[in-house]
Amino acid sequence: MTAIYHGSRLRQGRFSEQGRIYHVTTVTKGRYPYFSDSQLASLVCRTLLWSDLSGATTxxxxxxxxxxxxxxxxxxxxxxxxxxxxxxxxRSGRLCGATLWQRGYHDHAVRKEENIREIARYIVANPLRAGLVRSLKDYPYWNAVWL
Structure with a gap:
């Protein structure tokens, strides 16, 4: 039986809004822990900075x-x-020299009534909840504008 990718169907009828704040989650191909390698993790973090510098994101x-x-x-x-x-x-895949990411991603357009700082706290606390570190100061692959 051939696997059929249906992720594009999730996007049908949806549009993105300039200036809107989004929370996006994307996973590696096969959930492989590529970013346990500090070099690869640093390249992805730099790619996010590149996106900001290009004006695509803040x-x-x-x-x-x-x-x-x-x-x-x-x-x-x-x-x-x-x-x-x-x-x-x-870009991150090319810089790392690998097909890093699964196709698709999950996005959530943040609504006006939602608290952006609460969403941010949830995001940056992920390494703590996953048991990767006991303190965020010990985890190098996160950042927030409120620092």
């Missing part, structure tokens, strides 16, 4: 876990969420 926070990324950002002017994700995943 990162509010992120936590890069060994096998996935949580990223809270504001979508830049003239940008579409699928294009941003394609460029970030493609």
């Amino acid at each position: 990162t509010l926070c992120y936590a890069l876990m060994p096998d996935h990324l949580h990223w809270l950002f504001q979508l830049g002017e003239g940008q579409a969420l699928p294009g941003v994700m394609l460029r970030v995943k493609g």
Whole structure:
């Protein structure tokens, strides 16, 4: 039986909104812990900075876990969420020399009534909840604008 990818169906009828804040989660291919390697993790973190410098995004926070990324950002002017994700995943994969990411991603458009700082706290606390560290100061692959 051939596996059929249905992720694109989830995107049908959806649109991305410039200036909107999104919480995106994307996982590595086969949930392989590529980012246990500090060099690969650093390249992905630099790719998020590159996205910001290009004007595609304004990162509010992120936590890069060994096998996935949580990223809270504001979508830049003239940008579409699928294009941003394609460029970030493609560039990070090329820099790392591997097909890192599974196809697709989960996105949540943050609503006005939601507390952005609570979402950010949830994101940056991921290494703690996963038991990777006892203190965030010991985990190098996260950042937040509120520091």
